[in-house]
Amino acid sequence: MAAKTAIVTGAGSGIGKATATALLKAGWNTVFAGRRQAPLDEAVQAAGSTDAKALAFAADVTKADEVDRLFDRAVKEFGRVDLLFNNAGRGFKTTLIDELPVDVWNDVVAVNLTGSFLCARAAFRVMRAQSPQGGRIINNGSISAHAPRPGSVPYTATKHAITGLTKTLALDGRPFDIACGQIDIGNALTDMAASMTTGMPQANGSIAVEPVMDVQRVADAVVYMASLPLDANVLFLTVMASKMPFVGRG
Numbered sequence: 526m527a528a529k530t531a532i533v534t535g536a537g538s539g540i541g542k543a544t545a546t547a548l549l550k551a552g553w554n555t556v557f558a559g560r561r562q563a564p565l566d567e568a569v570q571a572a573g574s575t576d577a578k579a580l581a582f583a584a585d586v587t588k589a590d591e592v593d594r595l596f597d598r599a600v601k602e603f604g605r606v607d608l609l610f611n612n613a614g615r616g617f618k619t620t621l622i623d624e625l626p627v628d629v630w631n632d633v634v635a636v637n638l639t640g641s642f643l644c645a646r647a648a649f650r651v652m653r654a655q656s657p658q659g660g661r662i663i664n665n666g667s668i669s670a671h672a673p674r675p676g677s678v679p680y681t682a683t684k685h686a687i688t689g690l691t692k693t694l695a696l697d698g699r700p701f702d703i704a705c706g707q708i709d710i711g712n713a714l715t716d717m718a719a720s721m722t723t724g725m726p727q728a729n730g731s732i733a734v735e736p737v738m739d740v741q742r743v744a745d746a747v748v749y750m751a752s753l754p755l756d757a758n759v760l761f762l763t764v765m766a767s768k769m770p771f772v773g774r775g
Contacts, residue, residue: 528577530603531751532556532595534586534644535613537564539715540665540743544610545579546572547744548751554578554603558595559613560585578603586613586640596647605655608751609648611641612665614683616717619676619726630679637683638690645694645705652703659702659755663747664691668711668763668771675726695760704758706750711765713740727770736768 531548535541536557545568549555554577557565565581572579580602584595599606614637617629645662652660670688673681687707694705712721714737724732746764753759765771 528552528554528603529607530554530556530599530605531608531610532558532599532606532644532648533610533612534558534640537561537568539717540710540713540740541610541612542568542571543740543744544612544747547741547748548608548610549575549577549579551748551752552577553608553751555580556595556599556602557581558584558586586644587635589643592640592643592647595644596651600651600655605660606648606651607660609644609660609662610665610747610751611644611662613640613644614665616677616680619674620678621676622678625678633679634683637680638686641687641690645690649694649698649701649703652698653701657702659704661751661753661755661758662694662698662703662705663750664705664707666691666707666709666761668709668765668769670707670709671763672771675728691760695758702755704753704755706759707761708743708746708750709761709763709765710743711763711771712737712769713743713764713766714738715740733770735770736766738764738766 531553533545536545537559545555545557559565562583569579569581584591666687667684669681670684691707721735750759
């Protein structure tokens with residue numbers, strides 16, 4: 526395919542790193558974005574040599590000016606933006622709502638929801654103005670956008686909100702050939718999800734080890750969603766460890 530440009534947030538590790546690398550290897554010029562420059566540089570180096578180009582760019586998705594600089598740099602470097610994978614996110618340990626510090630709530634909302642809004646806002650601005658017009662936004666939802674884990678108020682609330690963001694952008698983007706979809710991920714093995722291999726709280730009060738899947742399965746799924754022409758859209762895709770306790774959870 527002709528070189529297209531992707532921006533992946535949270536690309537210094539985990540799902541973001543795997544997906545940015547997969548897009549790069551699939552021929553996308555790819556911006557590896559995240560808060561810290563060093564892990565982004567390392568991720569680009571680890572991706573190896575490809576025909577497409579990679580750019581590591583540090584930006585805090587909770588700050589509008591830094592997000593705008595990220596997208597402006599991508600346009601300056603590659604001419605346009607064809608894909609945003611809105612992936613940056615954070616969680617918190619299992620905590621009941623009356624024991625949850627308000628600062629934690631604010632931090633999770635800032636990264637998971639406000640960060641996704643700011644990046645989608647910048648992507649929409651660029652995609653609407655460029656020629657040819659259009660592009661695709663893929664939001665990282667979660668199994669928690671459907672069913673919560675115990676003690677996960679801030680994470681679950683933000684992931685339900687991401688679903689609303691996805692649906693609204695899919696609607697508002699129609700006149701401008703901007704497609705928006707969501708990937709809901711269950712038990713991809715990353716550093717953030719390592720506790721699944723030692724035991725996670727279940728709805729019945731027990732602690733159980735949960736099956737996991739290779740993070741590359743998520744990366745491959747995002748590449749598939751991104752590869753569609755703009756007259757087609759995967760609005761929602763769930764990719765999960767086959768034996769994880771989701772169907773029938775609770």
